[in-house]
Amino acid sequence: MSIIVPEKFNPWNVVDFLREWIELADTPSLEIDLRSNLFCGTGGIAILASCLSYRKERGLLTSINVNPTSDIFRYLQRIDFFNTLGILSPEEFVRHDSSGHFVTLQSITTEFQARKLANEIVDGIRDQVTDIPPSLLNYSRFILEELGVNIVQHAEADQTGFGLGQVYNQIQILEYAYSDYGIGILKSLSKNLEFASRIEDDDEAIRLALQDSISSAMDSRRNMGAGLYEFERICQRMNGELWILSGKACIYRKYTKRKCVADKSLTVPPYHGTWICFRSSLQPYQI
Numbered sequence: 001m002s003i004i005v006p007e008k009f010n011p012w013n014v015v016d017f018l019r020e021w022i023e024l025a026d027t028p029s030l031e032i033d034l035r036s037n038l039f040c041g042t043g044g045i046a047i048l049a050s051c052l053s054y055r056k057e058r059g060l061l062t063s064i065n066v067n068p069t070s071d072i073f074r075y076l077q078r079i080d081f082f083n084t085l086g087i088l089s090p091e092e093f094v095r096h097d098s099s100g101h102f103v104t105l106q107s108i109t110t111e112f113q114a115r116k117l118a119n120e121i122v123d124g125i126r127d128q129v130t131d132i133p134p135s136l137l138n139y140s141r142f143i144l145e146e147l148g149v150n151i152v153q154h155a156e157a158d159q160t161g162f163g164l165g166q167v168y169n170q171i172q173i174l175e176y177a178y179s180d181y182g183i184g185i186l187k188s189l190s191k192n193l194e195f196a197s198r199i200e201d202d203d204e205a206i207r208l209a210l211q212d213s214i215s216s217a218m219d220s221r222r223n224m225g226a227g228l229y230e231f232e233r234i235c236q237r238m239n240g241e242l243w244i245l246s247g248k249a250c251i252y253r254k255y256t257k258r259k260c261v262a263d264k265s266l267t268v269p270p271y272h273g274t275w276i277c278f279r280s281s282l283q284p285y286q287i
Contacts, residue, residue: 002031002065009044011177011243011277015250015268017044021051022269029061036070042166043243043277045081046179049105050273052085053160054181079164080104103165103176109158114148121165121176128167128174128282136237143234146227147178147276155182160273172282181273185209185246202247203265210244210251231276236260240280245271 003020006013024030032052034040040048055062064087066073076082084105103120106113122141126132151161157180165176182188186205199205209228228244232253235242241254248270254262 001027001029002033004033004035005038005040005044005048007035007038009038009040009048011041011043011241011279014043014047014243014245014275014277015266017047018269018271022271025051025054026058026060030055030063032062032064034064034066034070034072034076036067036072038070038072040072040075041277042164042175042177043275045076045079045105045164046162046177046277047275049081049085049162050160050179050181050275053162054157056085057157057159078102078104079166080106084162101167101169105162105164107159108148108151108161108163108178108180111149111152114152115145117148117163118142118144121163124165124167125174128169139230140234143227143230144176147231150227151178151180151182151274154188155180155273157182157273167282169282173279174282175277175279177275177277179273179275184272185244185274202249203251206244206246206249206251228276231278235278235280238280240278242279243275243277245275246273247271 001024003017003024006016009017032048052062066076079102084107101124103117103124106117108114108117118141121144122137125140126137148161148163152158155161160181161179163176163178165174167174184202186199186202189199189205189209199208210232212229232242234240235253236255236258239255239257241252244251245268248268250266250268252262252264252266253260
């Protein structure tokens with residue numbers, strides 16, 4: 001059995017990938033076909049890493065079919081896709097400093113790793129965007145760390161948690177993504193008895209999680225529930241786009257001049273974890 005990864009593996013095409021993935025996720029043997037002309041954004045890379053780790057955790061055989069002379073193969077090597085997943089991949093190139101251009105794929109199993117990834121992504125933003133206020137950088141650093149910590153504290157499958165970032169200079173776009181193959185937002189929030197009887201579906205759970213001070217923790221002193229709410233505020237300040245996918249739902253929002261100009265609910269195949277992707281222009285921010 002095999003899955004052909006979409007030729008343009010951007011946030012919009014993640015749903016197309018999941019339609020095939022869900023049918024074959026637990027087959028004893030599976031091949032992932034990466035075409036030579038594949039463009040793989042951070043959102044696609046993050047969720048692919050989580051899916052492959054899901055199979056690895058269950059001892060299922062997975063192979064990757066990719067041309068070793070292709071651009072996508074070299075790119076995946078440079079962002080440590082193979083190394084992070086424990087896949088042997090001899091390198092035949094000289095590594096250069098990636099500062100300000102991309103943040104390699106990183107596993108998120110501890111709060112320290114969540115902090116490290118957040119720092120690297122924000123440092124990349126600082127290097128590429130002129131005149132960005134230090135307060136916004138510090139704010140972003142805190143929120144991105146929270147996204148990673150959420151995987152460690154709530155996913156219940158932190159071995160499948162990953163994150164990375166990328167600056168696409170040619171099109172002046174910043175993009176970063178986080179993904180895990182854990183229990184998802186609905187099950188996580190349902191641990192809090194205050195919400196257990198109020199949430200009917202995944203779409204409602206995501207929208208609830210985007211509100212202030214919403215957490216699965218019964219003790220608000222342990223977790224203030226700031227992660228996704230503050231993440232959306234960052235998206236608003238940066239006039240960005242966000243995708244949040246969990247269970248059978250995906251929320252997409254777009255901001256222009258700090259106003260929400262698009263708010264869509266997408267029905268997706270039942271993905272058991274959580275996937276978050278952010279995209280923004282590198283042009284001057286609306287502060």
